[in-house]
Amino acid sequence: MDFAPSARAAELTEAVRAFIETEIDPIEAAYHREVAAADNPWQPLPVIAELQSKARAQGLWNLFLPAEHGDAYADRFGTVGGKGLTNTDYAPIAELTGRSFLAPHVFNCNAPDTGNMEVLLRYGNEDQQREWLEPLLEAKIRSAFCMTEPGAASSDATNMQATAAVDGDEVVINGRKWWSTGVGHPDCKILIFMGLSDPEADRHSQHSMVLVPRDAPGVNVERMLTTMGIEDPPHGHGEVSFTDVRVPLSNVIAGPGRAFEIAQGRLGPGRVHHCMRLIGLAEAALELACQRSLDRTAFGKPLANLGGNRERIADARIAINQARLLVLHAAWLLDTQGPLGAYSAVSEIKVAVPNMAQQVIDMAIQLHGGGGLSEDFPLAAAWTNARALRLADGPDEVHRGVVARLELMKYGAKR
Structure with missing residues (x-):
């Protein structure tokens, strides 16, 4: 199996990284403060549309669109159509966007719109696509x-x-x-x-x-x-x-009657997207933890040298790298064997990655002390996101049941 991104995907990944670092990171904290202070926080701030316009102009738009559809839509709608990436190619891009709460929206790659667009793309008729998919691809509607x-x-x-x-x-x-x-x-x-x-x-x-x-x-x-x-x-x-x-x-x-079929087609790639974004979120939390452990001193020592924190940081690095490989394997299976071939792998990542992210973020919160619970750092919101994803798209128990059932069937157990 080969997890290396194509040359096209590698170029896009670096472009996304540069955009996030230069356009999104400098304004994100101020954005959240402004939303929190707004009389009507439900009205999107103009900066989102401005960033979307910049991203679209650079071709960093609808990158989630699967390979079999993205190119066709690019030909039909220009920059609206995305780049037609495989799941494996899109995975590192999703990881980068997961480091930021704004990035998925800026690149028009946010849930649930991505899943809904994929439903319309794979299963919608021409009229449904014209009326609803096209304006979603253009971010004219949500x-x-x-x-x-x-x-x-x-x-x-x-x-x-x-x-x-x-x-x-x-x-x-x-x-x-x-x-x-x-x-x-x-x-x-x-x-x-x-x-x-x-x-x-x-x-x-x-x-x-x-x-x-x-x-x-x-x-x-x-x-x-x-x-x-x-x-x-x-x-x-x-x-x-x-x-x-x-x-x-x-x-x-x-x-009528095809909802389960559609749901399975929708949820497989969507779970990969969720998990890769969570890996990005865990990476960002680990960065904050490392910085805090070196900058903060207690009892005459940096926090990194107290209370087993070096071991916790090492365990976090190991856990993130393990989870990333697990998700890339699931993405590769989706690309090469389809949803049925990736059935167990997708359930495996849906259990492993949110739990990993929750633990890494919790460690980062602990290193930040009371500040980690506050709005001064993005950690409390990050932890909530990871915790919620242990329920969204199926709870841990359901996915463990899928994995166990498929494993036991290898040894003759009935469905």
């Missing part, structure tokens, strides 16, 4: 993904209670979703809703994904949720109710 429900154990999607019932040439949508990331953004215009459409079908053909305009009658954002006390504007995570929402049958993606 989107949200509505799957998890407050009233059901959403780690098992077959528990889903929200419905998307076909009624003639319409779909009638009812139910309540939460942790719908992105729904707080004022430019959020489209929701991808997953709901029960045929309870009599087989277990994995009962659900459909439907495009629901944010302003459709009956759609209501009941509240914005905090994550460990953090609101995360201007995107945020909302609880959304759907009451007799009617949309055309043509808004169903790929056809």
Whole structure:
């Protein structure tokens, strides 16, 4: 197996690194302070659009687009289309963007928009792509993904209670979703809703994904949720109710009953993206930890020379490097064997990487003392992000179950 990036990807990675260092890093801390002090933190600051314009002008735009689609869209839309990278090629770029809370948005590579764009790219028809994918690729609109429900154990999607019932040439949508990331953004215009459409079908053909305009009658954002006390504007995570929402049958993606198929196609690459960004976040935390351990003195010594901190720093370096190789292996399997060939590997990284990042960031917080818990450093928000990703896209327990099942099947265990 070869994890070396192509020449094209290596060039793009260095361009992304330079852009982050020269354009994003110098303004990020001030950006977060301004958002925190704003009367309306949900209104994006103009600097985001300015940075997006610069990134797009340099061709650093929609880099997440997969190899089989990116080039075609580049030909069709110019810089809107991305560069058509493999998962392995995109991985180091995702790692770099993970060091910054702003970078994914600046390069139009932020979740959940990337996953929603991939859904429309792989499964949407031409009309759906024209109406929703193209403006998402241009960052003219934002989107949200509505799957998890407050009233059901959403780690098992077959528990889903929200419905998307076909009624003639319409779909009638009812139910309540939460942790719908992105729904707080004022430019959020489209929701991808997953709901029960045929309870009599087989277990994995009962659900459909439907495009629901944010302003459709009956759609209501009941509240914005905090994550460990953090609101995360201007995107945020909302609880959304759907009451007799009617949309055309043509808004169903790929056809009724195909939601599980779409979800698996969406989540594989998305989990690689999440994990590589977390590795970047862990790298940034380790850098802060090392700087703090050398600059700060207690009991007459640098912190690095106290309390086993050198060993903790060494363990963090080892853990990050192990996790990176694990994710690159999963990306390579996706590229060479497809989702089924990478099934176990993707679940493995989804367990290993958030846990690793949480531990590394926690170590960095400890070295910063009380300051590590404050807004003076990005560590508390970073820890929250890593902790949340042990639940998002499936909790640790579900992914461990997948890995164990596939492992035991090698020895004759039944599914």
